[in-house]
Amino acid sequence: MLMEFRASIEQYGKIVHFSKGQRIYQAGEEVKNVYYIMEGLVKLADDAKDGQTVTIALLYPGNLFGFLERFNGEIEYSRYSVALTNTKLVAIPIEVLLQQSGNSIIEQSLVLTLIKQLSEAHELIFVHSKMTVEERLRWLLKKLAKDVNGVLTVDIPLTHEEISFMLGCSRQKITMYLNKWKKEGRIQYERGNIQLLHIDQPV
Numbered sequence: 001m002l003m004e005f006r007a008s009i010e011q012y013g014k015i016v017h018f019s020k021g022q023r024i025y026q027a028g029e030e031v032k033n034v035y036y037i038m039e040g041l042v043k044l045a046d047d048a049k050d051g052q053t054v055t056i057a058l059l060y061p062g063n064l065f066g067f068l069e070r071f072n073g074e075i076e077y078s079r080y081s082v083a084l085t086n087t088k089l090v091a092i093p094i095e096v097l098l099q100q101s102g103n104s105i106i107e108q109s110l111v112l113t114l115i116k117q118l119s120e121a122h123e124l125i126f127v128h129s130k131m132t133v134e135e136r137l138r139w140l141l142k143k144l145a146k147d148v149n150g151v152l153t154v155d156i157p158l159t160h161e162e163i164s165f166m167l168g169c170s171r172q173k174i175t176m177y178l179n180k181w182k183k184e185g186r187i188q189y190e191r192g193n194i195q196l197l198h199i200d201q202p203v
Contacts, residue, residue, distance in 0.1 A: 013092035018083035025066065027080045033091040034067040040087025041156055043166065046079045055124060055166045058084075058143075070094050085156055128168055136167045137177050138199055141187075145196055152196040 013036070018024055024035065024042065035042075042059040056079055059065055069078055127136055140163065145152040160174040167174070181187045181199065188195040 010090055012096045013090040016089050016091045018087045018089065020083060020086050022083050024081040024083060024087075024089070025077050027077055029077050030075060031066065031070045031077055031094055034094055035065055035081075036090040036092065037061050037063050037065075038088040038090060040089075041084040042087060043082045043084050044079050045082065045165070054128075054168065057124065058166070067094065084158060084162060133167065133169045133173050134177055136169070137163070137174060140167060141194060141196060141199065145194075148195075152199075154194040154196070 013033075015038075016035075018040075025033075027046065037059055039061055042063070042065065044056040044059065044065065046054050046056060057065075065081065066077070069076065127139055131139065141154055142152070144154045144156055146155070147153075148155070160178070161171045163174045164171040178187070178189055178194075182189045186196075186198045188197060
């Protein structure tokens with residue numbers, strides 16, 4: 001169904017590119033487009049009252065985002081989105097998507113996207129409220145890792161500051177734990193490439 005949906009989506013929108021760190025849309029901006037991720041990693045986030053960035057969801061290729069507010073009857077985005085890596089998206093005008101609401105492939109994909117985003121949001125709430133910073137970092141690295149020649153590897157070029165924004169902690173703590181794990185042989189870490197060797201082994 002994914003291939004059918006991707007082919008269907010591409011005919012209604014246009015390809016757009018965002019550089020790493022670039023905002024895709026701002027909170028308070030009018031909802032004009034829905035976005036489908038073809039390549040890259042996107043963060044949905046909000047700013048708490050204390051000024052701390054709160055990550056709502058991490059989105060990957062195959063995810064659709066930017067439509068929830070409009071489906072709730074709102075005309076402006078309530079959160080902002082940022083490209084965490086160089087990102088390739090399909091931008092679909094929201095009105096075009098609404099006109100295709102009878103398309104079974106699109107409807108099924110929207111429902112699956114809603115379920116996935118709600119699950120991600122609940123997981124992030126649990127992570128931020130129940131886990132220590134060290135546990136949060138371990139969880140995030142495992143979530144971002146892919147199997148490369150039998151080794152779980154994070155090859156997304158995220159800075160320590162970007163990781164700290166996602167996990168709601170200081171950049172110094174991220175640096176401290178990564179250096180500690182590298183010294184202990186739990187990870188290999190060079191230029192944004194992190195190999196998870198023994199990240200779950202007891203201290």
